[in-house]
Amino acid sequence: MDPLLSFKEMCARFDVTPRTLRYYEYIELLQPHREGRTRFYGPREVARMQVILRGKRFGFTLEEIRQWLILSQSEGDDVAHNDRIVAIAERKLEELTRQRSALDSAIHDLRELRDAAKAGKIG
Numbered sequence: 001m002d003p004l005l006s007f008k009e010m011c012a013r014f015d016v017t018p019r020t021l022r023y024y025e026y027i028e029l030l031q032p033h034r035e036g037r038t039r040f041y042g043p044r045e046v047a048r049m050q051v052i053l054r055g056k057r058f059g060f061t062l063e064e065i066r067q068w069l070i071l072s073q074s075e076g077d078d079v080a081h082n083d084r085i086v087a088i089a090e091r092k093l094e095e096l097t098r099q100r101s102a103l104d105s106a107i108h109d110l111r112e113l114r115d116a117a118k119a120g121k122i123g
Helices: 007-014 018-026 043-057 062-073 078-118
Strands: 033-035 038-041
Touching: 007 018, 007 038, 007 043, 038 043, 043 062, 062 078
Parallel strands: none
Antiparallel strands: 033 038
8 A cells, every 4th residue: 555645745745835735735636635634645646746747847727737637537438538638738739839939939039139239239
């Protein structure tokens, strides 16, 4: 059996603040086992936290992450689940690609401005 993590251990393991962890519980992304006021996190909550942090790194909103978690834990046709996950990932990839293009353009423009300023061509 996998050991349970305390609230403090969960924060340390994932390098999140207590406030962040409590918020994820408040919005029901995580549902630790409780004994009185003490919370314990098992393998399910650890896996969910990994999905949450990965989703945030990819730029997903917490609501999009919630949908991802629901899909990953719902029962039914694996092909249909995979198709939905692929569709979500494709949309995010398109969005990130657009953002990268905009950033590349901004970086290019800023370099040109910097170079013009260095050359004394801006008055």
